[in-house]
Amino acid sequence: MEARDEAETLKPADVGLSDERARELYRVMVLARVLDERMWTLNRQGRAPFVTPVRGHEAAQVGSAATLRVGHDWVVTYYRDWAVGLTLGVTPYQCLLSLLGKLDDPFAGGRQLPGHLSVPALRLLSPSSAVATQIPHAVGTALAARLQGSDAVSIVYFGEGATSEGDFHEAANFAGVHRLPVVFFCENNGYAISVPLARQMPTPTVAERAAAYGFPGVRVDGNDLLAVYQATATAVERARAGEGPTLIDAVTYRLLPHSSDDDDRTYRDPAEVTAAAARDPLPRWRDRLYALGLWSEAEDRALWDKTRGRVAADAEQAERAADPPPSDLLTHLYAEPGR
Numbered sequence: 287m288e289a290r291d292e293a294e295t296l297k298p299a300d301v302g303l304s305d306e307r308a309r310e311l312y313r314v315m316v317l318a319r320v321l322d323e324r325m326w327t328l329n330r331q332g333r334a335p336f337v338t339p340v341r342g343h344e345a346a347q348v349g350s351a352a353t354l355r356v357g358h359d360w361v362v363t364y365y366r367d368w369a370v371g372l373t374l375g376v377t378p379y380q381c382l383l384s385l386l387g388k389l390d391d392p393f394a395g396g397r398q399l400p401g402h403l404s405v406p407a408l409r410l411l412s413p414s415s416a417v418a419t420q421i422p423h424a425v426g427t428a429l430a431a432r433l434q435g436s437d438a439v440s441i442v443y444f445g446e447g448a449t450s451e452g453d454f455h456e457a458a459n460f461a462g463v464h465r466l467p468v469v470f471f472c473e474n475n476g477y478a479i480s481v482p483l484a485r486q487m488p489t490p491t492v493a494e495r496a497a498a499y500g501f502p503g504v505r506v507d508g509n510d511l512l513a514v515y516q517a518t519a520t521a522v523e524r525a526r527a528g529e530g531p532t533l534i535d536a537v538t539y540r541l542l543p544h545s546s547d548d549d550d551r552t553y554r555d556p557a558e559v560t561a562a563a564a565r566d567p568l569p570r571w572r573d574r575l576y577a578l579g580l581w582s583e584a585e586d587r588a589l590w591d592k593t594r595g596r597v598a599a600d601a602e603q604a605e606r607a608a609d610p611p612p613s614d615l616l617t618h619l620y621a622e623p624g625r
């Protein structure tokens with residue numbers, strides 16, 4: 287990416303982040319990675335039925351979500367956005383309860399696919415699994431904020447594959463016409479399951495799609511935490527100031543298969559995955575913190591040990607938690623007469 291050299295000279299203060307916040311965002315990225323490792327292991331052990339990995343997307347998710355006013359701005363995610371949730375204050379234990387379909391799963395009481403985070407107090411909306419359907423929902427919350435005279439911004443996350451769906455285009459068109467306070471955040475990992483980007487769209491970038499709807503499309507290195515933070519903060523400010531939407535094309539890579547049911551060796555050259563792993567956003571941000579004198583190898587080792595211990599304990603506790611009772615099977619599925 288052209289943006290890379292310039293962005294790599296950025297310091298936290300240049301984008302309005304304190305040094306402590308810069309370290310904090312690294313801790314969230316590590317937490318997301320460790321949670322991802324644990325969920326994948328639980329799946330491979332036959333203890334968790336289905337996982338949508340976040341690995342590789344951490345800088346894009348954490349860097350963007352960190353720009354939001356938590357509990358004020360509306361956040362609409364998709365199934366890969368574990369690290370968005372963790373940045374807003376969702377806990378790994380809550381994620382693990384949902385992964386295992388437990389009674390106390392705070393997102394849906396154990397009756398949603400994993401990765402569908404939903405917390406009303408955080409204004410984190412419950413998404414559908416149907417690709418791109420969450421995008422018009424975010425435009426709806428942006429319109430509601432406008433009608434209520436609130437300065438809340440809506441951000442919606444989706445993959446580049448979702449931009450081939452009608453929902454994306456209708457949402458972008460409506461938001462563009464009405465200059466609504468919404469940030470369209472695309473986690474562009476180059477694949478919609480097995481379908482590569484060139485088979486999904488006739489343009490080389492997602493960013494250029496914004497031109498058709500009259501608002502800026504910004505392409506950013508999605509593996510560079512500060513570059514993502516800067517681009518999203520600008521888009522959020524623009525939206526809050528009444529200047530309308532922005533589409534962010536955050537270029538990243540999914541380091542694991544699409545889901546635990548997918549075998550990516552059938553459509554990706556292992557050499558491509560190895561090359562992408564060399565651009566892994568975690569060591570990249572860690573090395574930048576080292577270079578800035580904000581982090582040490584001893585602190586890093588201690589953080590990984592502590593985080594792995596915490597998530598392992600959370601997983602054990604979540605496994606022991608109660609399952610929903612069979613009598614609960616139809617709750618929330620059908621309207622209940624008289625209620």
Ligand SMILES: Cc1ncc(C[n+]2csc(CCOP(=O)(O)OP(=O)(O)O)c2C)c(N)n1
Nearest residue numbers: 366415416417445446447448475477478479
């Ligand atoms: C409307 C619809 N079509 C197809 C699917 C099956 N499906 C689930 S995820 C996915 C790929 C989406 O790719 P992308 O938007 O690039 O996100 P990524 O998974 O790469 O992060 C597909 C085709 C679906 N859930 N909904």
Ligand SMILES: [Mg+2]
Nearest residue numbers: 445446477478
């Ligand atoms: Mg994709």
